[in-house]
Amino acid sequence: MTVRAVGGELASPPTGRLLPRRLLRLGRFWPFVPAAVLLVALFFLPLANMVVYSFWKTVLFRIVPEWTTANYVRFFANETYLRTFLKTIVMAAVVTAAGLAAAGPFAYFLVRYLSRRWQRVILIATIVPFWTSYLLRVYSWQIILGERGFLNQALMALGIIHEPSSIFVYNNLGVFLVLLYVYFPFAALAIYASLEKFDFDQLRAAQDLGARPDQAMRRILIPQIRPGLITAAVFVFIPILGEYLTPNLVGGTEGVLISNLIVNFFRAAQIPAGTAPALLIALFVTVLLVVFRKYLRIDDVVTRV
Amino acid sequence: MERSYSRRDILRMGVAGSAGLVVAACAGTSPTPSPSAQASASGAAPASGAASPSAGQPSASPGPLNFLTWSDHWSQPGLDRAKTQAGIVVNITELSDNSDGFVKLAQVHGQLDLVSADALWVPLYFDNGLVQAIDINSVDVASELYSMAKQFTFWTRPEGYLGYPWGWSPIQIAYNVAQVTPAPNDWQVLIDPKYKKRVVMENQPTDIMLMSARATGAKDAYNMTDAELATAKDWLTKLKPNVLKLVSQNSETVAALADGSAWLGTGNLGMPDRVKDAKGPQVDAYVPKEGSIGFIDSEMTVKGGQNQSRVIPYLNIAARADLVAQNFIDNGRPLFNEKAYQVLVNNGHKDRADRYLYNQPEQALNMTLKGPGGRVQDYIDTFNSVFGG
Numbered sequence: 001m002t003v004r005a006v007g008g009e010l011a012s013p014p015t016g017r018l019l020p021r022r023l024l025r026l027g028r029f030w031p032f033v034p035a036a037v038l039l040v041a042l043f044f045l046p047l048a049n050m051v052v053y054s055f056w057k058t059v060l061f062r063i064v065p066e067w068t069t070a071n072y073v074r075f076f077a078n079e080t081y082l083r084t085f086l087k088t089i090v091m092a093a094v095v096t097a098a099g100l101a102a103a104g105p106f107a108y109f110l111v112r113y114l115s116r117r118w119q120r121v122i123l124i125a126t127i128v129p130f131w132t133s134y135l136l137r138v139y140s141w142q143i144i145l146g147e148r149g150f151l152n153q154a155l156m157a158l159g160i161i162h163e164p165s166s167i168f169v170y171n172n173l174g175v176f177l178v179l180l181y182v183y184f185p186f187a188a189l190a191i192y193a194s195l196e197k198f199d200f201d202q203l204r205a206a207q208d209l210g211a212r213p214d215q216a217m218r219r220i221l222i223p224q225i226r227p228g229l230i231t232a233a234v235f236v237f238i239p240i241l242g243e244y245l246t247p248n249l250v251g252g253t254e255g256v257l258i259s260n261l262i263v264n265f266f267r268a269a270q271i272p273a274g275t276a277p278a279l280l281i282a283l284f285v286t287v288l289l290v291v292f293r294k295y296l297r298i299d300d301v302v303t304r305v
Numbered sequence: 306m307e308r309s310y311s312r313r314d315i316l317r318m319g320v321a322g323s324a325g326l327v328v329a330a331c332a333g334t335s336p337t338p339s340p341s342a343q344a345s346a347s348g349a350a351p352a353s354g355a356a357s358p359s360a361g362q363p364s365a366s367p368g369p370l371n372f373l374t375w376s377d378h379w380s381q382p383g384l385d386r387a388k389t390q391a392g393i394v395v396n397i398t399e400l401s402d403n404s405d406g407f408v409k410l411a412q413v414h415g416q417l418d419l420v421s422a423d424a425l426w427v428p429l430y431f432d433n434g435l436v437q438a439i440d441i442n443s444v445d446v447a448s449e450l451y452s453m454a455k456q457f458t459f460w461t462r463p464e465g466y467l468g469y470p471w472g473w474s475p476i477q478i479a480y481n482v483a484q485v486t487p488a489p490n491d492w493q494v495l496i497d498p499k500y501k502k503r504v505v506m507e508n509q510p511t512d513i514m515l516m517s518a519r520a521t522g523a524k525d526a527y528n529m530t531d532a533e534l535a536t537a538k539d540w541l542t543k544l545k546p547n548v549l550k551l552v553s554q555n556s557e558t559v560a561a562l563a564d565g566s567a568w569l570g571t572g573n574l575g576m577p578d579r580v581k582d583a584k585g586p587q588v589d590a591y592v593p594k595e596g597s598i599g600f601i602d603s604e605m606t607v608k609g610g611q612n613q614s615r616v617i618p619y620l621n622i623a624a625r626a627d628l629v630a631q632n633f634i635d636n637g638r639p640l641f642n643e644k645a646y647q648v649l650v651n652n653g654h655k656d657r658a659d660r661y662l663y664n665q666p667e668q669a670l671n672m673t674l675k676g677p678g679g680r681v682q683d684y685i686d687t688f689n690s691v692f693g694g
């Protein structure tokens with residue numbers, strides 16, 4: 001604040017007016033208050049509660065405030081949990097890679113070869129299934145992939161198989177297929193938003209200057225849509241780390257992911273024992289986001305999706 | 306004349322609107338305690354400590370009855386009748402298993418009024434101050450029960466009876482007669498390599514651990530020693546390749562047996578008829594010779610439930626013989642309402658009722674009853690280490 005000189009002397013700051021100004025400045029933040037209250041009440045406090053629970057014990061199905069690290073030790077001491085967590089990461093990575101591989105050409109085709117009108121039609125068709133519940137969509141895949149499902153009937157009608165096969169569901173393949181289906185639109189929309197802003201004349205210019213098509217793609221296109229690719233990867237990879245429903249419904253006993261094991265603790269009222277691995281996954285996700293933070297600027301997320 | 310709004314005006318209106326919505330939502334979700342709940346909270350409960358039965362009388366309480374239960378403990382006709390006859394609106398919340406119910410009730414207390422639980426879980430609820438005893442003999446509809454159902458020692462306390470008895474069943478193995486030969490009579494059929502991916506079980510890790518305890522001859526199914534736990538784990542490891550899927554509801558087991566994708570399944574009494582009703586193949590069922598686990602379940606009055614005065618009037622309507630008889634037809638396992646057995650006999654269902662032991666309630670005491678175990682985390686770890694990725 002500038003203090004003006006009055007009569008050649010420095011005037012003492014008018015304290016009576018300073019306070020309201022400060023308050024006024026603070027007052028600028030009041031529109032943020034409802035969101036802050038919601039964040040604190042519905043996110044930070046429950047999260048803090050979970051952190052505390054993860055260091056407590058369960059005695060006779062009641063949470064007892066006695067401090068222990070046993071819940072974390074259990075996760076690292078039992079090979080199953082680490083193996084299943086690793087398997088979850090691999091599943092998330094494979095689905096993400098497949099999702100990007102499928103969504104990239106799809107979005108490229110839309111932007112490059114279709115009119116605006118048809119782009120809109122196809123994009124809406126891509127997201128229409130999201131107007132129904134997640135549970136229903138996964139259940140329908142149970143029916144499609146099952147022994148008496150559409151896929152088996154079609155393969156039998158084509159003479160490719162002679163009796164119903166159980167290889168499509170209740171295993172890792174079933175989980176992979178359904179996760180790919182569920183998360184494909186997230187990847188497609190993120191990449192489409194990136195490609196839509198890309199000036200394709202640059203590709204032509206690169207080729208005019210002697211670049212092969214693959215070089216032009218690699219050196220001109222991909223670097224410019226990289227934020228979209230990263231956004232797509234993050235939006236597919238991270239939610240899969242916490243996937244419970246899909247492996248539960250179509251994974252059988254082979255397609256189990258880490259969340260399915262954690263839920264068993266909660267269902268048996270062993271909340272602290274379940275909370276610790278859940279927080280470890282959250283920590284892992286946070287580390288990933290920190291690693292990718294330079295690629296995932298907030299305006300990328302807001303403007304591209 | 307159009308009025309223009311500044312950005313500040315719009316922000317202010319947005320905040321005021323959202324604050325108003327939050328206040329309205331909070332007001333809408335905090336029901337006013339009924340007179341009965343206030344009486345209960347202030348300690349003005351009946352002198353015996355048991356819930357007061359206002360048999361068949363509509364409660365003065367304005368709120369709905371909040372009921373945490375399994376899907377086979379209620380029916381739409383029962384809810385409709387409670388509404389028309391006594392003005393009782395019932396909110397059902399589905400329960401997955403006993404520990405789930407215990408944790409939920411411990412967290413929400415008076416937001417629920419009536420809760421279902423199995424056998425030895427019931428005393429745990431009571432000992433933790435979550436439910437209160439009732440004077441079972443003063444409940445109108447209890448006169449329709451088998452007398453033995455009103456005398457279970459594990460539900461009897463000086464304060465009264467801990468719950469209203471509902472149904473019971475051992476866990477059986479149901480099998481497709483055409484596919485599973487010779488006819489099995491034990492748990493070991495589930496680990497026979499012939500039946501790879503042909504077994505369906507409910508996804509209840511603790512129950513599956515108890516089954517493995519029975520299958521491997523553990524002395525105390527709830528407190529297996531480390532050696533017994535290791536044997537049970539070996540058995541589960543052999544079981545895993547045979548399990549097609551772990552389902553969340555028994556109806557999914559019935560569906561899998563009916564469509565032929567599964568040949569063996571575990572579940573309550575009554576599965577053969579339910580599979581037949583679903584147009585499935587011929588299925589038979591048995592209690593494994595090594596013994597089985599089972600449940601006797603009850604409806605418990607929540608201590609401090611805001612609308613608990615509606616519990617007994619509701620039971621007096623929804624637990625009547627005709628509705629219970631229909632419940633047996635729909636769900637297959639026997640219930641403790643003796644008068645309903647007469648209804649079944651009179652309606653030509655004697656054969657079905659007798660096949661599922663409806664007229665032999667004393668058999669309920671021959672099972673290892675479901676209850677809270679002592680080594681739950683070790684059981685979950687063992688289950689997870691077999692069924693993990």
